[in-house]
Amino acid sequence: MTRPHEVPLFDTAVTRLFGIRHPILCGGLMWLSTAPYVAAAARAGGIGFITARSFPDMGAFRAELQTCRELAGGNPFGVNLYLSNRESENAILERHVDVLLDEGVRAVETAGNAPGVLLPRLKEAGCTVLHKVSILKHAERAVRDGADAIAIVGMECGGHPGLDFIGSMVQGTLAPMRLGVPVVLGGGIGTGRQVVAALAMGAAGVILGTRMLVSEEIRAHEDYKRRIVAADERSSRLVLGILRNTYRVMDNTAARTVAAIEATGETDFEAYRPYVQGTAARRVYTTGDTDEGMLAMGQAAVFADSLAPVAAIYDELLADAATALDTVRRVSPVMA
Incomplete structure (x- = not known):
């Protein structure tokens, strides 16, 4: 029996940009976006990003990319490069870029500070670069610098929602209107009906974080x-x-x-x-001592209601999206 994740449901600018079946991206999760998880997202028809800063040792980073490529079964995957406010901490990223390019990775998610310092080299090597932001003005700068796509996250997101606290409903509508590149929407998203809503607002896909923390492939207690x-x-x-x-x-x-x-x-x-x-x-x-430390978690935790493999989560999202599409089709327009 064919499972939902095995069959494309949407054809969008993001599925075409990354060569994936579904416009459902799994953003980089510090310490957690390792080869088993990212490769599982790739096999499910999405794309995930190994967090480079989780691997300060370049040999370990190279080995993780090689493992991911083996597990991904020929499906694309990417690398997350986080640019810190502290410039001294960004020097290591050039070494990460050396390795990812040498290993043939050509999908990159940048986040944090503006990616302009990395973009010329990544673009020259043929990389597709998605820059993740929390507000529109940072997205506009990244587009001017040459980013191929933007991920914009609303205040519902886990991690850093910025200082302006603009929700996903507003961000998801404004960003596609004002940016000339594909946009994916994040923050509070954990259902297929939200995927449909994001596409209806003009986004070309969604990016998930918190919803995926209960994936069996995530290496966590x-x-x-x-x-x-x-x-x-x-x-x-x-x-x-x-x-x-x-x-x-x-x-x-x-x-x-x-x-x-x-x-x-x-x-x-x-x-x-x-x-x-x-x-x-x-x-x-x-x-597993969850009372220790700052544990990034967004409001989409409410949708993460069971432990499951990545492919099963994609199945749930896509089945829900298909139901949402049917619901919309059944809404009859008012005739004049």
């Missing part, structure tokens, strides 16, 4: 995944706004501690460091 399954739309919290680095995370003990420090007016990062450093989150993925 089951207790962590089960806490996400138990979450609802109110289970995340915004922190670090006082440092102008707003972060949507799981509402756990560490996040509430950070919120309490913020309430005192503290602006010295050192007061927050023990709770927000990335190594704390990485430990959670191994230990």
